[in-house]
Amino acid sequence: MISPLAYIHPEAKIGENVEIAPFVFIDKNVVIGDNNKIMANANILYGARIGNGNTIFPGAVIGAIPQDLKFKGEETTAEIGDNNIIRENVTINRGTAAKGKTILGNNNLLMEGVHVAHDALIGSGCIIGNSTKMAGEIVIDDHSIISANVLMHQFCRIGGYGMIQGGCRFSKDIPPYIIAGREPICYAGINIVGLRRRGFSNETIENIHNAYRIIYQSGLNNTDALKKIEDEMEMTPEISYIVSFIRESARGIIPAGK
Numbered sequence: 001m002i003s004p005l006a007y008i009h010p011e012a013k014i015g016e017n018v019e020i021a022p023f024v025f026i027d028k029n030v031v032i033g034d035n036n037k038i039m040a041n042a043n044i045l046y047g048a049r050i051g052n053g054n055t056i057f058p059g060a061v062i063g064a065i066p067q068d069l070k071f072k073g074e075e076t077t078a079e080i081g082d083n084n085i086i087r088e089n090v091t092i093n094r095g096t097a098a099k100g101k102t103i104l105g106n107n108n109l110l111m112e113g114v115h116v117a118h119d120a121l122i123g124s125g126c127i128i129g130n131s132t133k134m135a136g137e138i139v140i141d142d143h144s145i146i147s148a149n150v151l152m153h154q155f156c157r158i159g160g161y162g163m164i165q166g167g168c169r170f171s172k173d174i175p176p177y178i179i180a181g182r183e184p185i186c187y188a189g190i191n192i193v194g195l196r197r198r199g200f201s202n203e204t205i206e207n208i209h210n211a212y213r214i215i216y217q218s219g220l221n222n223t224d225a226l227k228k229i230e231d232e233m234e235m236t237p238e239i240s241y242i243v244s245f246i247r248e249s250a251r252g253i254i255p256a257g258k
Contacts, residue, residue: 047094051082059089066093066118081106092116159245163191173249176241177208186257187216211242216256
């Protein structure tokens with residue numbers, strides 16, 4: 001299962017049933033769990049922590065030092081959960097002193113050429129398209145779908161269960177359950193098809209839609225829109241998530257379309 005042409009540092013910890021192809025490089029201070037498949041020419045560098053059942057394709061680099069000039073060699077990690085598919089030439093940098101770790105959850109698909117910068121936090125069940133680039137300290141909530149060639153500014157957050165059109169770039173937060181697209185990026189409706197696929201009821205979808213009608217179509221500012229939602233709508237988990245996401249947004253949310 002482990003090719004003699006791979007390099008594995010004697011201090012690296014490798015779990016059971018791990019397939020390691022020729023020309024893989026595994027550094028010291030690396031921990032790899034069980035049932036992983038690591039293909040040729042992948043690099044698993046200092047500080048990488050990899051869970052179980054992941055497939056890592058050729059050319060991927062996990063745990064490289066941050067592309068941040070403030071990084072001074074501090075002890076940090078890049079932590080990968082379980083059952084992720086990490087395609088060719090994906091790069092996942094480890095953390096800095098800011099948060100100490102970069103985290104990728106479980107059951108994600110990162111397509112070819114995706115870059116995950118230092119201290120990023122990506123949840124579970126996400127699909128991230130080819131050549132999408134994420135800057136430092138971004139947050140992506142669970143079950144997000146991000147198309148190809150998306151550029152994400154540092155400190156931005158993407159809410160769960162949404163979809164982002166290919167080729168977008170943005171420096172504001174994208175609330176949950178919506179479709180974001182066009183140029184410049186804006187709210188383009190709720191992700192009805194995705195929500196139905198995830199088992200959301202028609203009633204729940206309509207409630208989400210009503211909340212976003214208030215946020216994006218009422219003419220109210222965000223503070224007044226959120227108050228109106230709290231006063232007039234039942235605070236289900238989905239509506240509470242929308243309200244707390246927008247209220248906690250440090251960068252502000254993307255605008256309505258014109």
